[in-house]
Amino acid sequence: MDRLELSRMHAHAALAEFRQLKRVGRLTPEVATRLATGAASAFLSHYAAGGGYLGETIALLCEMATLHDQSLSQVGLHGLFPLLVERLGDAFEPAACALYDRLFVQVIQHCRRLPGAEAIDTQLRGFGLVTGDDLLGRAARVRELRRFDRRWAARIEKAFVLSRVTLGADVAVTSVVLAKLKQVCPHAKLLLLASSKTQQLFAGDSQVCLCPIEYGRGGGLIERLASWLRVAEAIQRETADLEASEYLIVDPDSRLTQLGLFPLMADECPYYFFESRSYCAPGLPSISELTAHWLQQVFGTDAPVYPYFAPSGEDVAFAKTVVAAVKALGRAPVVSVNLGVGANPLKRLPDPFEHMLLNYLLRDGAVVILDRGGEEEERARIETLTAALRGKGAQILALDTTTTPGTLAAEVGHAHLITWQGGIGRFGALVGESDGYIGYDSAGQHLAAALGIPAIDIFTGFSSPRMPDRWHPHGWGPVRMLVVESGQHMTGPALDALVTEVLHAVHQLRKR
Structure with a gap:
């Protein structure tokens, strides 16, 4: 038996152990921590050894993260986000981005079938996204760099920017997007979809309208995914009387859409997604510089933009x-x-x-x-x-x-x-x-x-x-x-x- 087959066998055994302990009511936080940590480590090791995908480990973490007992579900969430999602994002490599997409599509497909996630499933079906392949296919399409036609800039009435959720990233990345959109469509209403904390960063900027959207970083898995529903609802409400050529949306790798995996509109022509985790350009090491470079490639203005902070x-x-x-x-x-x-x-x-x-x-x-x-x-x-x-x-x-x-x-x-x-x-x-x-x-x-x-x-x-x-x-x-x-x-x-x-x-x- 080779190493990869052995890791699959161990992952299968760990999933079986988890389900058995859950069934008989003997799953403790200590055991859950051992299983979750082992699952995350096995997933990464299996991929590193041969590029394989160990789906049993993600199934274990999904099932654990959606348990009703918060002392157990928080362990599963830790295994999914800090140990896997964040590590893959912090690699800043295209291969890690592709692996994240596959991993989190499995998470979405697991959660949408659960009680309490009916609205998520209904909305996805409304966008024609039923299978995992549907989600992955759409993700691949929106990641392709598209150039904005500057001839249409004067028609833009509203420009939406999604928060990165964390405050540091909202300064380093989101503020750069806001600065660029002020140049591209200076007469448009600029709407930032963000939490009340992030809104404090731009409270003194009269050009930015704040649309409150909270992301439950401390909440359960389904609650985190459901943040997307509120974003989609807000944008659809704000654009109800607009043509697709009269607004645009910039998603700078936001957790609100789970890094671009969730759609916001049926017609995605106005949607521009910046995959900050894989984007690179010679001589530009920082994420702020890379954001500015991507914006220049998409919107075509040469005037430089920098991170900014506008307190009240x-x-x-x-x-x-x-x-x-x-x-x-x-x-x-x-x-x-x-x-x-x-x-x-x-x-x-x-x-x-x-x-x-x-x-x-x-x-x-x-x-x-x-x-x-x-x-x-x-x-x-x-x-x-x-x-x-x-x-x-x-x-x-x-x-x-x-x-x-x-x-x-x-x-x-x-x-x-x-x-x-x-x-x-x-x-x-x-x-x-x-x-x-x-x-x-x-x-x-x-x-x-x-x-x-x-x-x-x-x-x-x-x-x-x-x-x-x-x-x-x-x-x-x-x-x-x-x-x-x-x-x-x-x-x-x-x-x-x-x-x-x-x-x-x-x-x-x-x-x-």
């Missing part, structure tokens, strides 16, 4: 008041810090790096604005850090959405560390008033680069060698990316050396 006027005024109060006393530099990792612990460095970083910054005379973050784990981590620094004598001021500008001047002036708890829009505005920014691979460094603020990007925990280049922040501000391999295994001396390197980078960026 209220957020900008708040940030200016905070930083002005600090600098009125002659204190500088002001450094914004975000230690969020987007629920991916591999992106952070081991303790005591974060404490050392903040402590050294304060000792160096910096006033630090620290984002408390949105994830429960991150908030707890920041609370531990601030308590330790307070114990060493640091004056800490906590700001949140209830803070009023009238009380800021007196309170902010003598603080060493200012924490912020609230939306990304206001924190981004604080970054924009800072002298520098430091953070892990998250949204903050893309905001800083877009705003022209010097940034230090500590990049670790990546699954593919192309990730640092693709996610290198691009914009008006200087960026120093510190790529740290095997960061999880760093010890005290190595962490100390890295903190010293970060501080040196801060000094160098300030000299520019």
Whole structure:
């Protein structure tokens, strides 16, 4: 028996074990974790060994991810998304994109038959998509690069842009699309389909109309797929009185359509899909530059476009008041810090790096604005850090959405560390008033680069060698990316050396 046949046999046995344990009620989270992790690993190993497709492993993960017991379904979702979908996307290779399409079509075909997914199945059938081959055939068609006929630009009344769902990608990619469409059809109504969090990134842009669409990243599998229904409904409602030549849709590899696998209109002539995971161009390493290049190829305008961030006027005024109060006393530099990792612990460095970083910054005379973050784990981590620094004598001021500008001047002036708890829009505005920014691979460094603020990007925990280049922040501000391999295994001396390197980078960026 060869290796590939053996892996098929093991996958079949694992699926049988899962179904048996489920049937007798003995499936525990611990066993589910073993089976899900093993299924994801076996799927990738089987493909790497000979290009084969191990469908039994995806069946196991689909069945687990749609269990009613959330302690078990979340394990299945982790196996599908972080361990498979995200790893394939982060490879930034055409072969990985093709494998993703096949994998996720199997997921869709599994889910559409389940109770609670009737609307998904009905909508797909309405588009004439019944079989897996139907879905794959359509996916292949929309991935072909088509050029927009500029002669029709004046006819465009509405232009739709889909959110990438994650904040960093919405700055690095989605904002570039918005900037280009302002050039292509300046008189069209520009609609961004995005969550309330993403909407904060563009609240100050009067040219962008925000259409609220939430994607349930923390929800179940069917709930995630059903986000597409709301997008399709919104676009169909907005275009009910328009001809196909009077609107266009740009999908920049959005999770709302599961990376282009779900259709939005029966007539897809106005639909332009950017497969950011496979697109490449000589001399353009970052995803922002590649997005701009693809847009130029499709829409034909030569004027350059860059990522941008447009916070609300209220957020900008708040940030200016905070930083002005600090600098009125002659204190500088002001450094914004975000230690969020987007629920991916591999992106952070081991303790005591974060404490050392903040402590050294304060000792160096910096006033630090620290984002408390949105994830429960991150908030707890920041609370531990601030308590330790307070114990060493640091004056800490906590700001949140209830803070009023009238009380800021007196309170902010003598603080060493200012924490912020609230939306990304206001924190981004604080970054924009800072002298520098430091953070892990998250949204903050893309905001800083877009705003022209010097940034230090500590990049670790990546699954593919192309990730640092693709996610290198691009914009008006200087960026120093510190790529740290095997960061999880760093010890005290190595962490100390890295903190010293970060501080040196801060000094160098300030000299520019």
